[in-house]
Amino acid sequence: MPSSQISGKAYHEATKHSYLSVQLDPNYVDASTQPSAFKVYPKFYRRVKLNLNNPVHSFISLTSTITLEKVYKDGPYKLRVNPSAGALYPTEVYVQIRGIEGMVDGIYHLEVENNCLTLIYELIDDGLENYIIPGKSINGFIFLISCVYYRSSWKYQNRSIRYCFLDSGHHLGAVAASASLYNRDIQLIFDFDKIALNSDLGFENKEFITACAVSGELENKKIRSLRLKVPFVSGTDYFESNQFIEDAYQATTLQKSRQHKLEYPQFDFDRDKFYQTIWNRRSIRRFRKEAISQEDYLYVVQQLQQSIPTENYEQLEIYSVVHRVEGMTPGLYKGTYLVKTGNFSEKTGYLCINQAIAKDSAVTLFFVSDYLNYQTAMQIAGFLGQRLYLTSNYMGIQCSGIGAYYDDETQELLETNKDVLYGMVIGR
Ligand SMILES: Cc1cc2nc3c(=O)[nH]c(=O)nc-3n(C[C@H](O)[C@H](O)[C@H](O)COP(=O)(O)O)c2cc1C
Structure with a gap:
């Protein structure tokens, strides 16, 4: 394994949150500084x-x-x-x-x-x-x-x-x-x-x-x-x-990133509505625990699957923990494939350091990867995150990034050895 690959993983490993690490160091700062x-x-x-x-x-x-x-x-x-x-x-x-x-x-x-x-x-x-x-x-x-x-x-x-x-x-x-x-x-x-x-x-x-x-x-x-x-x-x-x-x-x-063919995404957004979406994009602070329609959800997922215009590419896998989507069985999905059935909303709320938005969302998502270049992989996760904010807001669905979660326990829920790079929530 190239040494810089070990490095990327080592830096991710060294910054993992666990129940204990968050208790010991809750990141309190004096806002005035x-x-x-x-x-x-x-x-x-x-x-x-x-x-x-x-x-x-x-x-x-x-x-x-x-x-x-x-x-x-x-x-x-x-x-x-x-x-x-x-x-x-x-x-x-x-x-x-x-x-x-x-x-x-x-x-x-x-x-x-x-x-x-x-x-x-x-x-x-x-x-x-x-x-x-x-x-x-x-x-x-x-x-x-x-x-x-x-x-x-x-x-x-x-x-x-x-x-x-x-x-x-x-x-x-x-x-x-x-x-x-x-x-x-x-x-x-x-x-x-x-x-x-x-x-x-x-x-x-x-x-x-x-x-x-x-x-x-x-x-x-x-x-x-x-x-x-x-x-x-x-x-x-x-x-x-x-x-x-x-x-x-x-x-x-x-470290060099993995390479792939350059392809451009094709969006069919209405220009004025998309312009307004960019101006009005916001992170949700509290959900009303309402369901979203399957059609809207699948539209959002489709936009995530569109190309990312780069030759330096690290592949991400998207896990969706579905809590409230009309017509869909609650459970853990990899893409649109149902891995296991169950109501995991309390679990994802806990995993995201007891944040209510990860419990009350319609879907809590996690992006995982076995990247070569960590810096590239994390940026692709953020890039997809921005696409998720904009497409869900465009559909009238609220969204937030979730950077704080217990890493190892989240991997256990997802049944993956790959690093969990980012969490996101969408819902109403
Ligand atoms: C990488 C990243 C991680 C974030 N993590 C959290 C989080 O764990 N919990 C949360 O409530 N918001 C989270 N947010 C949302 C930010 O708090 C929010 O973007 C910021 O307050 C600015 O507000 P706005 O998005 O409405 O413009 C995250 C955003 C980003 C980009």
């Missing part, structure tokens, strides 16, 4: 305010924008198109734009708090292509997703490596959703020289690239690596390092 969740480059960089009436601006804005502001006793909460474990938002987005009318060719940071693009690097004969697809040039967009890991490790400590990767997958899903709304194909790329890019983008040890999404026309042309380094700008107002997270990132970056 939360590090900032917005990265802002210094004032002297040029900025482009994003105008939602401009389709290029809107395409970029909708990958990350704030969609709901709430005020709680400990301050304002700014919720976004992408969900995030604990609403801590470790992910950032950078976009290289080349050959798009009205935009300077350059690398921009998407400044979510102020809905603008900050031009952090102007292109000449150089660009991101040489790190990602050497020998090619892309007329269009290259999105990079990165993680400012301390935003999440502040609360979730070592387990936050999972949430960084899952959140990154969700963010890729948000990029894909916006692309599909604006009739642009995107391709996800997980295997590329992230280490060199982290260094040239000035991320030090505080932020790391997890994935890339490319949208545009490919041309055979040699593009140089960045001729200048981008200066370091912190994504948080203060920082505490976590060696485990940094090691887990390094180990899971070097």
